[in-house]
Amino acid sequence: MTETLAPNVTYGPPEGYAAGVTRELVLDLHRRMVRIRMFEESAGKLVESGDMPGFLHLYVGQEAVAAGVMSVLDDVDQITSTHRGHGHAIAKGAEFRPMFAELYGKTTGYCKGRGGSMHIVDMNRGMLGANAIVGGGIPIAIGAAFAAQYRGDGSVAASFFGDGATNIGAFHESVNMAAVWDLPVLFICENNGYAEFTAQGNHMRLDDIAERANSYGIPGVVVDGMDALAVRAVAKVAVDRAKRGEGPTLIEAKTYRYFDHQGIKGMRIPYRDPAEVEAWKERDAIRLLEVIGTERGLVRPEDFAATWAQTETDIADAIEFARSSPDPDPADILDDVYTV
Amino acid sequence: MNTRELTYVKAFNEGMHQIMAEDPDVFLIGEDVAGYGGVFHMFDGLLTAYGDRRVKDTPIAEQAIIGVGVGAAARGLRPVCDLMFMDFIGVAMDQIFNQAAKMKYMFGGAVSVPLTITTAGGAGMSAAAQHSQSLEAWLAHIPGLKVAMPASPYDAKGLIVGAIRDDNPVIVVLNKKMLGVKGPVPEELYAIPLGVANVVQEGDDVTIVAIGRMVLEATKAAQALGEEGISAEVIDPRTVQPLDIDTIVTSAKKTNRVLIVHEAVQFGGIGAEISSQVQESAFDYLDAPVTRLAAPFAPVPYAPILENAYIPDAARIAAAARQLVERS
Numbered sequence: 001m002t003e004t005l006a007p008n009v010t011y012g013p014p015e016g017y018a019a020g021v022t023r024e025l026v027l028d029l030h031r032r033m034v035r036i037r038m039f040e041e042s043a044g045k046l047v048e049s050g051d052m053p054g055f056l057h058l059y060v061g062q063e064a065v066a067a068g069v070m071s072v073l074d075d076v077d078q079i080t081s082t083h084r085g086h087g088h089a090i091a092k093g094a095e096f097r098p099m100f101a102e103l104y105g106k107t108t109g110y111c112k113g114r115g116g117s118m119h120i121v122d123m124n125r126g127m128l129g130a131n132a133i134v135g136g137g138i139p140i141a142i143g144a145a146f147a148a149q150y151r152g153d154g155s156v157a158a159s160f161f162g163d164g165a166t167n168i169g170a171f172h173e174s175v176n177m178a179a180v181w182d183l184p185v186l187f188i189c190e191n192n193g194y195a196e197f198t199a200q201g202n203h204m205r206l207d208d209i210a211e212r213a214n215s216y217g218i219p220g221v222v223v224d225g226m227d228a229l230a231v232r233a234v235a236k237v238a239v240d241r242a243k244r245g246e247g248p249t250l251i252e253a254k255t256y257r258y259f260d261h262q263g264i265k266g267m268r269i270p271y272r273d274p275a276e277v278e279a280w281k282e283r284d285a286i287r288l289l290e291v292i293g294t295e296r297g298l299v300r301p302e303d304f305a306a307t308w309a310q311t312e313t314d315i316a317d318a319i320e321f322a323r324s325s326p327d328p329d330p331a332d333i334l335d336d337v338y339t340v
Numbered sequence: 341m342n343t344r345e346l347t348y349v350k351a352f353n354e355g356m357h358q359i360m361a362e363d364p365d366v367f368l369i370g371e372d373v374a375g376y377g378g379v380f381h382m383f384d385g386l387l388t389a390y391g392d393r394r395v396k397d398t399p400i401a402e403q404a405i406i407g408v409g410v411g412a413a414a415r416g417l418r419p420v421c422d423l424m425f426m427d428f429i430g431v432a433m434d435q436i437f438n439q440a441a442k443m444k445y446m447f448g449g450a451v452s453v454p455l456t457i458t459t460a461g462g463a464g465m466s467a468a469a470q471h472s473q474s475l476e477a478w479l480a481h482i483p484g485l486k487v488a489m490p491a492s493p494y495d496a497k498g499l500i501v502g503a504i505r506d507d508n509p510v511i512v513v514l515n516k517k518m519l520g521v522k523g524p525v526p527e528e529l530y531a532i533p534l535g536v537a538n539v540v541q542e543g544d545d546v547t548i549v550a551i552g553r554m555v556l557e558a559t560k561a562a563q564a565l566g567e568e569g570i571s572a573e574v575i576d577p578r579t580v581q582p583l584d585i586d587t588i589v590t591s592a593k594k595t596n597r598v599l600i601v602h603e604a605v606q607f608g609g610i611g612a613e614i615s616s617q618v619q620e621s622a623f624d625y626l627d628a629p630v631t632r633l634a635a636p637f638a639p640v641p642y643a644p645i646l647e648n649a650y651i652p653d654a655a656r657i658a659a660a661a662r663q664l665v666e667r668s
Contacts (some may be wrong), residue, residue, distance in 0.1 A: 015513075019443065041416060078415065092542050109448070110447075110448065110450070111446060111447050111448035112448035112449065113448070114445055114446050114447070114448045115446040115447060115448060119357050119446040119447060121447040121450050121451065123450050123451060128414060128451075128452075129447060133434055133438050133439075136396070136434055136435070138407070138410065139403055139406065139407015139410065139411070139435055139439075140407050140410050140411040140414070140435075140439060141402050141407040141411060142404065142407060142411060143407055143409060143410050143411015143412040143413070144411040144412070144414070144418075145411070145417070146408050146411065146412050147411065147412040147415035147416070149419050150367065150412070150417060157411075165410070168625060170403045170404070170407070170434070170435075172591075173389060173399070173402075173403045173404035173407075173508070174401075174403075174404045174407060176399055176401065176404070177399055177401055177405075177408070180470075183395075190470070233632075251640040253373050269613075277572065287516055296351035307491060308566070324426055334450065336444050336445050337483045337484055338444070338448035338484065338486075339444060339452040339454075339507035339508050
């Protein structure tokens with residue numbers, strides 16, 4: 001990537017970011033990504049077959065972003081997510097059983113069947129909720145960051161959103177306020193090139209969304225969103241900065257969505273070139289990490305295979321749990337409208 | 341309790357001071373709330389008393405202001421977010437009706453949002469269509485929100501304290517034409533629970549349910565009616581969500597006639613809901629149709645002569661009540 005004149009923007013992870021990578025780190029990032037991918041592909045098939053209700057915005061292709069960022073966050077750190085939120089929840093530590101149960105609309109789900117795919121929440125893991133309004137989670141994340149700063153508890157917040165969300169007012173209001181108040185927050189733009197079905201070139205003039213950081217006087221970073229180690233490295237720099245009280249960072253992770261905006265069936269209309277999809281798959285985040293791990297002699301192929309196999313078992317268990325869980329009772333439909 | 345006369349805005353301000361002294365989790369953000377004390381002096385002295393960690397001026401960014409409140413409330417703090425004029429609420433509406441209102445429910449009860457939003461509504465100051473609205477019905481329509489509309493200095497203090505102590509998102513709508521109205525206010529900290537109406541004046545012949553500043557006009561009307569031998573009961577719901585319909589229905593069964601008054605436009609206003617519920621619960625007791633007196637279906641006009649024609653007043657309230665009584 002080339003330098004531009006944007007004064008606050010840097011490109012790529014810090015030099016030597018992949019040095020000193022350990023077997024444990026590779027396995028950790030790999031596990032987070034594999035769990036996301038297999039969950040998403042299973043869930044997509046279950047909706048497509050009619051076994052599960054709702055509609056899904058699948059995260060497949062973007063796994064390195066969630067895995068990389070979440071690997072530098074703790075449970076006390078809060079995230080807000082998007083309509084494409086399963087990956088963030090899983091990478092943050094959410095469990096398969098209540099996730100599948102929620103998608104099935106069961107009482108054992110994360111939201112007792114009240115929220116579904118677009119509202120997964122796990123307060124114990126700092127997952128402050130997926131959000132079905134594009135940009136809706138960004139102001140909430142700065143609120144979580146405000147609470148952290150107010151209490152001085154040393155935690156940080158991170159808000160995930162797409163390229164499309166950076167055109168909405170909530171993004172600009174939130175980044176500006178976080179900058180003015182030096183809030184400990186990471187703004188993670190997952191630029192997958194499309195706002196739903198509209199290509200980036202048709203919805204903004206910029207090539208690099210990280211340049212928007214200049215408008216607010218904060219650092220912007222462009223990073224390869226298919227490289228979990230690179231994402232982790234820039235997220236670590238941003239977390240450290242936030243914890244020093246120096247304020248927010250805007251990270252733009254260039255990534256790609258393998259499936260359509262919604263569902264698993266692939267493209268209904270040729271709004272993107274199939275060759276483009278294949279080109280991105282050539283740089284698949286999971287395979288990239290597997291290559292790094294094996295070429296460096298850190299991880300044996302059978303160790304990676306074991307993660308895939310274990311995840312498959314966990315998914316089968318969670319789907320069975322969800323299917324056999326009780327339905328909500330319509331008599332309880334007014335519960336939790338208010339805190340009483 | 342030791343009671344003295346305070347203005348509406350001073351009573352509100354005292355409530356803010358006392359609740360912030362009591363609860364370190366309460367903080368205040370908004371446009372010009374700190375250094376300036378709020379454009380209506382609602383927040384005078386808070387910056388000096390509680391410092392810039394707890395009392396903060398914001399950029400002009402209503403979505404972010406409410407977003408900070410939503411996120412901080414979800415994390416267990418008790419934010420007070422000021423929106424200055426009620427008309428500005430549209431800018432922040434996604435955070436209010438899609439986020440704050442719904443988080444508890446769509447997350448299966450996993451989180452509470454003890455957020456208080458303060459704002460000033462109401463017409464009568466030639467502030468025109470974008471600084472004068474009464475949008476309470478819009479908010480009361482959203483499950484998850486509560487809406488308080490103090491109509492006296494006593495309620496201005498008690499309802500802001502009640503709102504901040506409530507574990508739900510509450511919008512407290514001060515009426516800007518009432519800021520200088522004086523009334524008795526206890527010195528001590530006290531809270532008015534949300535959802536309990538105030539029977540301002542008891543009567544037997546007609547029930548007048550009045551919202552916000554219309555409570556003052558209805559009370560004046562009731563005095564005039566009393567001189568004519570018509571005994572009017574004046575009820576101030578205090579909160580339109582939750583709505584204390586039981587108190588209203590009980591009164592309707594006693595007086596057999598109900599007039600509802602608000603300065604929001606009549607179509608789809610809170611009066612429509614009250615009217616509907618009264619007829620469902622007290623139809624057999626009614627001697628006349630439940631009647632509404634409210635603003636015409638137009639934006640709030642600027643010229644004083646137009647604005648006076650737009651907002652109900654004591655004379656028109658008395659006339660409407662008189663018609664109800666004379667009908668049967």
